[in-house]
Amino acid sequence: MHSLKDKVSDKISSFFSTSSAPSSSSSQARPYHKEDKSWSSYFSHVIPSFGFGGSATSKQQDDLKPGQSVSARYDHENFGYQDIPMDEYVDCNAVDTPDPVKDEVTDEDPTSRRSSSSSEDFEEAKEQQTPIASKKHPLKLTEDSTFISTELYEFFESCIPNIVKGCHWVLVYSTLKHGTSLRTLIRKSAEISCPGLLIVGDRQGAVFGGLLDCPLKPTAKRKYQGTNQTFVFTTIYGEPRLFRPTGANRYFCMCLNELLALGGGGNYALCLHEDLLTGTSGTCDTFGNKCLAHSPEFELKGVELWGFTHGSPRP
Structure with a gap:
């Protein structure tokens, strides 16, 4: 007794043999109408393991409407997009993924941070000392003094x-x-x-x-x-x-x-x-x-x- 898959395969073969004219192998793949796509789409959803030759042609991809699938065994290299069931939808914003920039700051070497801070403190201290030094009076003396420092x-x-x-x-x-x-x-x-x-x-x-x-x-x-x-x-x-x-x-x-x-x-x-x-x-x-x-x-x-x-x- 044939399995369900074999029966369906025979029916599909019979369907294409009656609706297609005898020609070369390349001409047999091109006659592909709306009703054909609806049948093939239907059977691809009913029997996920079934496919037409393993991969979809460019013509088949062009004729597809949004939400339709040529085959469950889709070639990943030619895969454009894939519908995700709503029950499997994951909110990316809800996932607590590490922020690389944030982690870089968090994992910063404390020694490096102290070094940077010390450099800034040095520059700040340097900016504060400059005006003080400039306030020092030059000795406006016409001659040397025995007592004046x-x-x-x-x-x-x-x-x-x-x-x-x-x-x-x-x-x-x-x-x-x-x-x-x-x-x-x-x-x-x-x-x-x-x-x-x-x-x-x-x-x-x-x-x-x-x-x-x-x-x-x-x-x-x-x-x-x-x-x-x-x-x-x-x-x-x-x-x-x-x-x-x-x-x-x-x-x-x-x-x-x-x-x-x-x-x-x-x-x-x-x-x-x-x-x-x-x-x-x-x-x-x-x-x-x-x-x-x-x-x-x-x-x-x-x-x-x-x-x-x-x-x-x-x-």
Whole structure:
């Protein structure tokens, strides 16, 4: 007894033999009408294992309508598309597939990440340090100083009156150049008509002095002069320290041919003797300061008087 497949195969062979004219093998494959396609489609769905010669011709593919199938044994190389049953449809968006870009970030080497961060921090730190370095004042000194360091120069620039800030510093008097004489210092002060910075030092390493009005005008009697822009300073406290007038009195500056003193009321804040070899310092009411030197009486290492000019300094 023949199987169902054999019976169907015989019927199909009989059907094509009656509906096709005798011809060559190539002409037998071309007569293919709508009713033929409907029958073949029907039988291909009923019997999935059955096919017409194993693969579909190009003509058969062109004649197909969407949703129709020539054979269940379709050649995968010529396969255009395939209907997927709704019960087998899978939502790709619902599948939790790994994101390659996301995984690359997640699996990044922590060492590499720290290196990149360190590089950025270095660049950021570098950008923050550049403006700070540019704020450093160049030493606008006409000559070398025995006492003025870069730190002390910047300290003075922050303390001197605004009218002379940023000016060139002119060395008016120095004991190294002009000898140890108070009279010479007073005479040289006549070269400037602005505040002058008096800088002295003791032999123990302290640097101190004060701002006074120039030119200095010696008086026959002990008489104070000057303005409240006068101040005194010292470095004995580990860093430069400034003392401005307290308002207790107006004893700013006293200039005699044999004495130059700053402050008063109790003691002189700073007093230089005629030979500029010795001096004294103590607490005073004018500035509210303590002793500016290492001891109330000291030997001078040197004396300098600096003036300021807005124009180009003379050579």
